[in-house]
Amino acid sequence: MISPVRWHGDRLLLLDQTLLPVQEVEKPCDSWQAVAEAIRTLVVRGAPAIGVAAAFGVALAARESRAKDFPGLLADLEEAIKGLGATRPTAVNLFWALDRMRRVAVEQRLLPLAAVRARLLAEAQAILDEDVAANRAMGAYGAALVPEGGRILTHCNAGALATGGYGTAGGVIRAAHERGKVRLVWVGETRPVMQGSRLTAWEMAKEGIPHRLISDVAAAFVMKRGEVDLVVTGADRIAANGDTANKIGTYGLAVLARHHGIPFYVAAPSSTIDPAIATGASIVIEERDPAEVRGVAGRQTAPADSPVFNPAFDVTPAELITAIITERGVVRPPYRFTA
Numbered sequence: 001m002i003s004p005v006r007w008h009g010d011r012l013l014l015l016d017q018t019l020l021p022v023q024e025v026e027k028p029c030d031s032w033q034a035v036a037e038a039i040r041t042l043v044v045r046g047a048p049a050i051g052v053a054a055a056f057g058v059a060l061a062a063r064e065s066r067a068k069d070f071p072g073l074l075a076d077l078e079e080a081i082k083g084l085g086a087t088r089p090t091a092v093n094l095f096w097a098l099d100r101m102r103r104v105a106v107e108q109r110l111l112p113l114a115a116v117r118a119r120l121l122a123e124a125q126a127i128l129d130e131d132v133a134a135n136r137a138m139g140a141y142g143a144a145l146v147p148e149g150g151r152i153l154t155h156c157n158a159g160a161l162a163t164g165g166y167g168t169a170g171g172v173i174r175a176a177h178e179r180g181k182v183r184l185v186w187v188g189e190t191r192p193v194m195q196g197s198r199l200t201a202w203e204m205a206k207e208g209i210p211h212r213l214i215s216d217v218a219a220a221f222v223m224k225r226g227e228v229d230l231v232v233t234g235a236d237r238i239a240a241n242g243d244t245a246n247k248i249g250t251y252g253l254a255v256l257a258r259h260h261g262i263p264f265y266v267a268a269p270s271s272t273i274d275p276a277i278a279t280g281a282s283i284v285i286e287e288r289d290p291a292e293v294r295g296v297a298g299r300q301t302a303p304a305d306s307p308v309f310n311p312a313f314d315v316t317p318a319e320l321i322t323a324i325i326t327e328r329g330v331v332r333p334p335y336r337f338t339a
């Protein structure tokens with residue numbers, strides 16, 4: 001199984017996604033600051049994987065802390081939680097995992113500090129294991145929606161790399177493939193930083209899933225030709241009404257899918273649902289470095305000083321989403337998620 005985040009010995013190993021598909025190198029992290037930097041620089045990315053990595057970051061902060069009592073330890077954890085939470089604003093899984101780690105620490109406040117530290121590490125591992133289990137459940141529900149000989153279009157990378165393992169949208173594709181239902185996966189390259197071509201195509205190739213890469217701008221054309229049976233993507237945050245933030249370009253694909261009468265599915269674990277947010281209008285959209293748009297893979301492809309708008313995500317309105325696949329089942333509109 002592809003494991004983008006794993007604990008080994010006394011440190012965290014992150015499969016460096018900035019080097020894929022050319023090199024498979026695990027980057028060791030032995031401090032929460034190293035984990036925060038890895039999240040910021042996309043060494044680890046994808047909503048659930050960010051949450052899992054951040055949880056291990058809190059466990060590392062507990063190990064590093066020189067505190068002699070619980071209030072001192074909690075103060076050190078709060079500093080780490082703040083630093084990790086400041087890395088990327090859109091994926092709610094990050095904040096969900098950090099809140100869960102804080103809650104566990106507080107619940108264990110009467111135990112010896114060594115036991116609190118051990119408990120935090122176990123909780124981070126539990127977050128990872130639960131994520132993989134959720135993905136497998138989601139995969140089974142989602143696979144049932146794929147017709148025999150299905151041609152699936154996906155965007156960005158919502159596969160094993162974006163999660164604890166197996167994937168959300170990627171998990172649906174994997175599960176459908178395991179059941180022999182997938183004729184072809186259309187993989188959109190996903191400008192500006194190419195998670196589709198660098199990561200999803202790598203996963204598909206590694207697992208022998210039939211796929212074909214397209215530039216993002218070719219999606220409308222393949223739909224028009226009748227070569228897409230369904231679209232499935234992941235999510236970074238789902239509002240109470242079902243509005244869904246995901247990688248920039250997802251909204252455009254949902255509009256195209258509606259125009260062509262193609263079902264558009266979102267696959268995400270419950271940790272991606274943010275019932276505290278009524279609609280997608282309140283979701284904070286991360287804006288990233290203009291250099292990502294002014295170039296491709298480090299090569300300049302635009303004037304160095306051209307002004308750039310580089311939102312990392314967009315919001316797909318709930319009315320364009322045929323169904324949301326979670327580990328608890330398939331939810332159809334109207335969406336009304338509650339805590």
Ligand code: MRU
Nearest residue numbers: 045046047158162168234235247
């Ligand atoms: O900027 P990224 O690569 O972290 O964006 C990732 C996505 O948008 C994914 O589709 C989303 O996190 C779902 S991953 C299961």
